[in-house]
Amino acid sequence: MTIRVRREDVIPNPCEPTSVRAHVCVVASLNFPGINEHDAGLVRRFTRTALATLVSLGASFELWDTTQPLENPEAAADFDGLLLLGGGDVDGSCYGSCEPIPNSYGVDLRADRDAFAVIAAAEAAGRPIFGICRGSQLLNVARGGSLIGDIVDYKLHHGGPGEPVFVDEPIDVVPGTRLRSILGTDRVIGRNGHHQAVDRLGRGLVVAARALDGITEGVEDPDRFYLGVQWHPEDTDGPEADRMRLFEAFVGAAEQARQSRALAAAPAE
Numbered sequence: 104m105t106i107r108v109r110r111e112d113v114i115p116n117p118c119e120p121t122s123v124r125a126h127v128c129v130v131a132s133l134n135f136p137g138i139n140e141h142d143a144g145l146v147r148r149f150t151r152t153a154l155a156t157l158v159s160l161g162a163s164f165e166l167w168d169t170t171q172p173l174e175n176p177e178a179a180a181d182f183d184g185l186l187l188l189g190g191g192d193v194d195g196s197c198y199g200s201c202e203p204i205p206n207s208y209g210v211d212l213r214a215d216r217d218a219f220a221v222i223a224a225a226e227a228a229g230r231p232i233f234g235i236c237r238g239s240q241l242l243n244v245a246r247g248g249s250l251i252g253d254i255v256d257y258k259l260h261h262g263g264p265g266e267p268v269f270v271d272e273p274i275d276v277v278p279g280t281r282l283r284s285i286l287g288t289d290r291v292i293g294r295n296g297h298h299q300a301v302d303r304l305g306r307g308l309v310v311a312a313r314a315l316d317g318i319t320e321g322v323e324d325p326d327r328f329y330l331g332v333q334w335h336p337e338d339t340d341g342p343e344a345d346r347m348r349l350f351e352a353f354v355g356a357a358e359q360a361r362q363s364r365a366l367a368a369a370p371a372e
Contacts, residue, residue, distance in 0.1 A: 107143035108133040115155035124161035125357035128182040134170040135191035135209035153337040160354045169214040176220035180228035184357030187238025198244045204252035231328035231356035239331025246305025261296045269296040274320045282311035285352040293334025294341035328356040
């Protein structure tokens with residue numbers, strides 16, 4: 104696999120908050136099969152922005168790059184929260200698709216399996232989990248859901264041949280959802296460049312946001328912080344306020360998990 108993105112390319116400065124509210128595990132595939140320099144530029148910018156946003160909100164982080172096999176995915180349970188970033192497509196075999204998927208790119212089954220192991224460990228430990236783009240798709244498949252392999256009428260979701268990949272997409276947020284309470288509005292403009300999306304919902308999940316054509320743009324578990332958005336709030340070309348609302352909600356949930364763990368570990372008086 105070609106290595107175009109180095110760890111040092113994405114670590115922000117400062118890389119630690121002055122006061123730590125929560126310690127977060129961040130899973131990303133900095134490199135994936137077939138990555139080109141354009142994709143690498145997006146990975147650098149998006150990952151650095153996500154990490155810098157965590158730090159600005161008082162969260163320290165450990166970056167787990169699934170470019171290489173993870174040594175101990177189960178250790179995700181030791182963190183206060185789990186953030187899953189974007190990347191290549193999820194292998195179709197993970198959700199029962201046996202046919203070739205048009206326009207597929209960046210598929211890495213081993214990285215998918217590592218991510219599923221991390222999700223399972225964090226969920227079993229009761230940690231808040233937030234997924235972006237590929238991360239949102241992984242959250243759905245981890246619960247037994249499926250994906251649309253290739254969106255045929257794609258114009259709302261990404262640019263066409265010879266056009267910029269990313270577009271500003273109107274997204275309707277479903278009333279009564281956690282996502283609606285976080286964003287505080289019924290519609291956002293998301294930065295999108297995806298050709299896949301959630302199809303059949305995973306166990307216990309509901310649709311939290313939809314595109315104007317009905318494509319699912321957000322999923323969540325109503326009973327816990329298990330939230331995925333298909334668009335890229337960490338794209339600096341999109342609304343900063345929405346990014347901060349989403350990341351603050353996640354860091355706040357991770358902070359609560361940290362406090363609950365500390366209380367549980369405290370000796371009884």
